[in-house]
Amino acid sequence: MDQDHLKNAKNATRRIGRLRSLGIVTAGAAALVAGIAAYKKQDQLVRTFVMPAVRLLPAETSHQLAVLACKYRVCPVSQYEDEQNLHTPFFGRMLSNPIGIAAGFDKNAEAVGGLQDLGFGFIEVGTVTPVAQEGNPKPRVFRLAEEKAIINRYGFNSEGHQAVLQRLRLLRSKEDFNGVVGVNLGRNKSTMSPIADYVQGVRVFGPVADYLVINVSSPNTKGLRDMQTKDKLRELLEEVNDTRSSLDKNKNVPIFLKLSPDLSLDDMKDIVWVIKRKKSRVDGLIVSNTTVSRDQIESSKLAEEAGGLSGPPLKSLSTVMIAQMYQLTDGKVPIIGVGGIATGSDAYEKIEAGASYVQVYTALVYEGPALVENIKAELSALITQQGYTNVADVVGTNCKFYLAKK
Ligand SMILES: Cc1cc2nc3c(=O)[nH]c(=O)nc-3n(C[C@H](O)[C@H](O)[C@H](O)COP(=O)(O)O)c2cc1C
The missing domain is CATH 1.20.5 (Single alpha-helices involved in coiled-coils or other helix-helix interfaces)
Structure with a gap:
């Protein structure tokens, strides 16, 4: 037997x-x-x-394949010039469109050229940690096919600062490359000093990045999101600002703060208090990272998997938060809106809620590379239809509508 x-x-x-x-x-x-x-x-x-x-x-294998396709540039090359109404300024540069690829796709800056070929207006690489680390055990990425969503608990798998720095230097040395590249900074899992990890990130990538992101909102590194609390954030951002001003090159590199969608209104008010202080200011916000809430996917078999949820179930949560941050900052701090964008009209919603730029990730997994051109075409048409001449004119125009949804 x-x-x-x-x-x-x-x-x-x-x-x-x-x-x-x-x-x-x-x-x-x-x-x-x-x-x-x-x-x-x-x-x-x-x-x-x-x-x-x-x-x-498996989801992670597909992710690796997609990065390889972009790295070796066997992905589609955008055939269209971006419409004039999508051109928008970005800290002294001009983006040909406001659609970026969000952090977490190209964690190690291998795929920048291919991502630019797809038609993205800007590219964010990372999250990068100072020392290389493997992240959490596999499996750590899950597709929720019915919801077109993803739960991930990668846990900052990163090749570390030096490997990424070398790739970015090589990219910058190429005469034909003039894309806008941001670097998303994180901390090592077992660091002795989280603040020192971010400070090192600013020192290493400040000179080669078009913008930096202080990522204190990933749900997959224990204690990380606590750095969004008032006193810790103030201390962190003061050191980040001091380090930036001590750079020899690119002293004014814009610094963005990436936030969790699970913050309360009081948390948001504390954050705004911190970033309005000159010594702990930031140049922009990214709203938002993935959520730990499962309210929108209660019936899914995978709802119990630990990690951050992204895609359509995150969409409204992040849009409302964009409107809240836009209002709390009196529309004076540029926002990159991200969370559940899969169409031009989703992007338009984020922009009318208060975002100046948007990013996508999860929809790319489900829709494939044509997504970028589709979003751009629809967004451009909507801007014209609504009677605006440029995407910048749309920013925050319907903020109150989304505030009322809270
Ligand atoms: C597989 C995966 C990995 C991610 N890794 C990171 C990361 O390393 N750093 C980060 O700031 N955000 C990371 N994110 C969050 C995205 O940048 C984005 O904020 C979030 O997914 C919401 O956008 P979306 O709904 O368009 O995916 C990751 C998202 C996914 C799906």
Whole structure:
């Protein structure tokens, strides 16, 4: 009897192994077809056949494949000039459109060229930690296919400052590269001094970045989000500001603070008090990171998985928070709005709530590379339809509507 059990178990394991290999081969072939189809600009083929096949792979493997495709530039190259009404200023630079790729896709700055090819107006790399670290054990990324959402608990897997710095230096040395690249900074899991980790990030990446992000809002590093509390944040941002002013090069590199969507209104008021002080000011906010709330996905089998939830279930939470921060800062602090954007009209909502720029991540996983062009086309048309000449004119125009949704 025991022997039969053992035999059955062995057979089952073999069958699962074969199925998994078949899945990997299928998805590998799909990735190849994706590259070729993308190269030939067959967006429909990519969306209908390739993306579903790639999604047969474990989520982290698909992520790695996507980064590789961007790294080796077998992803589609945007064929269109961005419409004039999408051009928008960014701290002395001009973005040809306000749509960026959010942090966490290109954690180690390997894929910047390919991401620019897709048509993004700016690119954020990271989160980067001072010393290389592996992050949490796998599996640590989960697709909630029905909700088109993701739960991730990567836990800042990073190749560390030096590896990322070298890639960015190489990029900057290329004459044909003039993209806007931000670096999202984090701390090591077992650091002795969290503040020193961020300070080091500012020192290392200040000279090569177009903007820096102080990320104190990831839910996957214990104690990280406590740094959003008033006194800790004040201390952190004072040191960050001091370090920036001591840089030899790029002394005015803009600094953004990335916030969690799970903050209360009182927490937000404390944060605004801190960032209005000259010594602990920031140049912009990113609203928001992923949520630990499961209110929007109660019936999902994966709701119990620990980690940050992103995609459509996060959309309204982050839009309302954008409106709140826009109001609390009197519209004087530029906001990058992120959370659940999958269409041009989602982007428009974030902008009319108070965002000057937007970012996407999760929708790219479900919709594939054509997403960027689709969002831009729809956003540009909406701006014209609503009677505005430029995206900048839309910022905050409907803030009150979203405040009322709270
Ligand atoms: C798989 C995954 C990894 C992420 N990693 C990071 C990260 O390293 N640093 C960070 O600031 N945000 C990270 N994020 C959060 C995104 O930057 C973004 O704030 C969030 O996903 C909401 O946008 P979305 O709904 O368009 O995905 C990650 C998100 C996902 C889905």
